[in-house]
Every structure is written in structure tokens, then in C-alpha cells.
Amino acid sequence: MIIIDFDDTLFDTQQYIRDILALFVQHGVSVEDARAAMKSLILTEHTQVYNHTFEHHLESLQSLGYALPTRVLLHALKALTQKTDYSFSDTVSFLERLSALGQRVILLSAGNESFQRMKYESTQCPPFFDEAVFVQSHKEEYVASVYRVGEPLFFINDKSPENEAVKRLCPHAIVITKHNPYKAVGDHASSMSFPTFDSLLDIATYIETYDR
Template sequence: MFIIDFDDTLFDTQEFKQAMVKSLESVGVSRKLFWQTYIEARMLVDGSLSYSFERHARILEKQGFDYNEILRNFNLINIKNFLFLDAIDFLESLKKMDQDLYLLSLGDEFFQKLKVGQCNIEKYFKKVFFLSKNKELAVKEILDENSDSNIFFINDKIEENLKIKNDFPEIEIILRQSSNIPDEEYKSSGIIYFQNLTEIKKYVTDKLK
């Protein structure tokens, strides 16, 4: 059984953000202003992080930009192009091994559903969780419903993985390296990590033989 994160694990979130920056260049939004307003757009009043195109467009509207034009440019981005190139092969390989797959997607529910839906990957998963905060409750729910002895959790974020490892020692934790996290942090985490999904596929295939 596999519990798999979406952003920066199956989906190239960092390149997607760069495409968002470029999409607003034609309407006069500078890179500096984009990132300033992006940070504001993803921070909710309760301190949690949850981004959406609509929230970002509203903030830029206060800076004098046209809300509909901003939103239109964002929506021209072809989201499915940012699924990692080896993601489909990875998911199909796991399904061929007769494994149940669960997807965890953290953030604004509508926005995360938009990204996952356009990537057309829901069909590979037994269940998809769209989460506003931590992933631990979803993991607990999955474990309560399953008795599988081989359970893998694949994610890019070191702190999240360390918490899952501590709370659920029966799960094997695997880090999928993200381009925005230094290699040294992965090395010092003490958790096995790989640069891409193809490497992870080989590792788990050998483990499940």
C-alpha cells in the first residue's frame, strides 16, 4: 500500500510557480510583486497556508490590476504539463503490483482539486484526500481501514515525514527530493531519499519482491 503526496512529489510545483510568474508578465506584474503578493495570498488568517488563483487575483486587484485579466492569464496555464514526466509510469507500475494507492493533497480544496483533476490521475487512487491542514489524520484513517503489512509513505517535505515516522513507526517513509530543499537537509534527515520517481519505483519494486 502506498500513501503518496501530490505537490513536489508527483507534481512539479516549483516549475508550476515559475509558469505562474510568467503568465502575469504580459499584464505588468513584476516578479518581485508576484512573490510579495503570492506570500500574502497563501497565508490565511489562522496562520495556515492555502493558495488559490482567485485569492491571489483579489490581492493584485488591490494593487490596481484587473481581477478578471489576472484570473484569465492564470487559467491559461496548462496544469497537466507540470506532472513529473515519470509520474504516470510510476503510478501504473504500482497498480500492476496490485497495490492500493492513496493520494494526499494539502491546501485550498478547490485549487488542489483543479490541479489533480487536470493531471487526470485520480483514477489510479483508491481514495484522494484534499486536506486543509496536517496529513496525520488522513494517514490514521487509511491505516484504520487497512491491514496491509507493507505500507509506504512518499512525500517531499522532511518535517512532515519525520512526524509521520514518529507517529506511525510501521510505515516505511520515503522522501522524493524537491528542488527547493537543499540536499544537505535530506542527507541529515536520516530518511532514505531519491531524486525522482523512477528511482523510487526501482527501490519499492525490489522491496516488494
């Protein structure tokens, strides 16, 4: 079984965020306020829940006193993924190679389900997955629910804390870190040792040649 994260692993989330913020700036919102409003809706140590949606983002900014054209902005924001496939350039080739292995391939994404599904379905990814799972937090709990000792399970993700949580619950899982190109190498520092790759295609090669 192969379980793959979506944001910053298959999907260029940082470019997507920049495009979202640019739309708010065009309507008079400071980039600092737009970014802070988004961060307040993304997983924090206190809430432990991802809940970003365009509607919530707008409401957060309007609560700061910004008079924003809700209908116009929602249309423009939702049009972003209709105009652009934010998948990384090697995403489709990577998924094609994994599909050829004959293993069950599952997408595991944390966030507001309708928002994450909208992003996912805007890409060419869906045909390559046997299942798409959306959780609001704690990916490790889902991984643990499908993990079976003695059966190989690959988990591919860009965030070290999540990778560590998976490894603690599923010690025999093969956890692979996809380097986020927008972060310095040191930002992926972990108390555990995981194979780390810049390229999705290198991850495909690693899985294809993995010797248990």
C-alpha cells in the same frame, strides 16, 4: 497501502509557480510582490493552513494597489493547466508500476481543495489512484487515521518536516523522501533517516523489492 504527495512529488509545482508569476509580471506586478502574495497564502508556522487560490492571489495584489483585470487574468491563470501537463516526466510510468502491485494507492495533497483538485485533474494521474484526499494542513493526521499496525504503509513525499510528522505518529510506516530537484540536497536535512531518491522510478523499484 501507498500514500503519495502531489506538489513537488508528482507535479512540477516550481515550474507552475514560475508560469503563474510570469503572468502577473506581464500585467505590471513586480515579481517580488507576486511571490510575496503567494507565500502569504501558503502554509506558515502561524496559520498552519494552505489557502492559495488564483482569486485570493489576485485579491492580495489588488490590496497592494495593483489595478488588475480580474476576468482576463483568471482566464489566463486557469488556462495554464489546460495547456500544459505539469507532471514530472516519470510520473505516469511510476504510477503504472505502483498500480501493478495491487495495493491501494491514495493521493494526499495539502491545499485549498478546489484549487488542488483542479491541478490534479489536469494531469494523467487520476486513473491510477483509488482515492484522492485533500487537506488544508497536517497530512500526518490523515495518514494516522488510515494507518494500521502490521499492514505495510508507504508514504512518499518531498518535505522533510511532513515526513518526520508522519513517522512520529506512524512509527512503522515506510516513509520515503522524493528529492525536490529545485532544492539543494541539504534542504532535505532531517533529524530522522529516510530513504531518499531523485527518481520516481527508483522509488517504484524500492517498493517493488521492499522486504518486510
